[in-house]
Amino acid sequence: MTELEKGPQGRRRGRGARERIISASQQLFRHQGINSTGMDQLCAAAEVSKRTLYQHFTGKDDLIAECLRRFDPDVLPEVFDRADLTPRDRLLAVFEIHAPLCPFIAAAVEIPDPEHPARVLARDYKLAFAARLTDSAREAGAPDPEQLGEQLALLLDGASARSRVLDTETLATAAAIAVVLVDRALTTPTHQNENHFQ
Template identity: 70%
Template sequence: MTELHKGPRGQRRGRGARERILDAAQNLFREQGINNTGMNQLCEVANVSKHTAYQHFTSKDELITEHLRQQDPGTMPEVFDRADLTPRERLLAAFEKPATSTPGGTRLCPFIEAAVEITDPEHPARILAREYKKSVAARLTETAREAGAVDPELLGEQLALLLDGASVRTRTLGTDTDPTAAGIAATLIEHAIPETAPPRPRDSAGEMPRA
């Protein structure tokens, strides 16, 4: 398990407490899970009092939800917003291993982790995780449409399922399954998008024209 460091002493109050709490939550939730992390331990790692923690987050549930919001607020902008790549290349880039991935590539997607650990389907974090996964599939579908896919909705759902499956299998086995997932994605894309299909242009507002 990665050693978790406490925040600097003498910074219990004032600016930076919120960031330290979120950093501690990210590390602890990743290393030992959401349900196994209590507020006492989280406050100790963040070097804040419980009073300060509850000034920033009214409950652990609110902290979990904000933790998820911080993970990927733009829905993979490092992939989908890259102007230097063609739409087909952006689809493939979704399966490239992030430069910030943990050693061994064993970190589970935090949205999947929250959905697994939190049983209440109406919990704000569960709702956020569900909406995030829908947004990933939507962006994959939009990019597949730009690339000229015959059935962009189907390809988007296939690639979204592949991303999530690779994340879970990597965490379960403790081995890097990204190269295998990338190979499968390339095959799916090759069959779904004719090589001669021209990318569909966006309009001046950045939207795809309606058929």
Template identity: 75%
Template sequence: MTELEKGPLGLRSGRGARERILGASQQLFPDQGINCTGVDQLCAVAGVSKRTLYQHFAGKDELVAEYLRRFDPDVLPEVFDRTDLAPRERLLAVFDIHSPLCPFIGAAVEIQDAGHPARIFARDYKKAFATRLAETAREAGANDPEWLGEQLALLLDGASARSRVLNADTFTVAAAIAVVLIDNAIPIAVLPTPPIASGLSPK
């Protein structure tokens, strides 16, 4: 089968079909929601037949889960894996990279079934994100890194949800709150007293 081989109804069903289906989900789910997006519409935008969609995904549930995996599979490496920033700076940099509504929160709100693969993935992602925050907080010398990581994770999620409700940027305020939390959690290093030169008395 070639990449652009014609499938049922003259639609393309080759190796690029999976990526087109995922591309359609990334276009439609954020704009109109998961529940309001049907398989027919996904197929129309992707240019594939239903048969092709079900060849690549067992159903819409599996597609939704893969849609979420594509957002951030390695949990924000562009921040957490940076070596040019100190740990404290990485904690604050998290607030500079955000979307109006976290897709994982959106999926959890729309999908009521706690056993849905997308809900399970969203839960696991949120735990992994808090863990990465805690690991970075530990590098920065926080007294209780797990607690600081959970605080920052909750602050980010709250800012994301409030941003969507108000249709306004709330991350600037969240970042200011994060500074206070981080400063309270990470003790200020005591600088050593400089030696006094022989024969001189301090002023």
């Protein structure tokens, strides 16, 4: 039995092991990709034996799905549930947050099976995210909230994917485009007439 299989010295096996496994997985998946991360590497990073890992997760697929489930279960409550922001402000505030998009895009790109639990979670998350944008667009008074919500979701996903591929910051540009999209959508003839008579 190797030292790694015995578990880390000075730690009780099982104590916090699940959280260490998830934390190590999130970091490794983010930095080197899902497919490039092996179970031996995960065990070493989490300081657990393979036996311990398999006591907590049935396999890598289960682990990937759990990492995604934990990432943003309530779909950006720090933006969408803030009462101090107007609906317009919420639509633009999502462009200040970059991280929630990458894990889901990465999972969808790296896992070819559309029925894989991680792909299903990624799809559900993206639909929920667009729905929250649509709800904010509706609250802001957009005449076609579904279209604006989908446009903003597409813009944010595109900026996130481009940032990942080119290893460059694109969210500032996306945020500037979002301002134009939102302001055009919210400037209806009714709004213009109200402004004219004020």
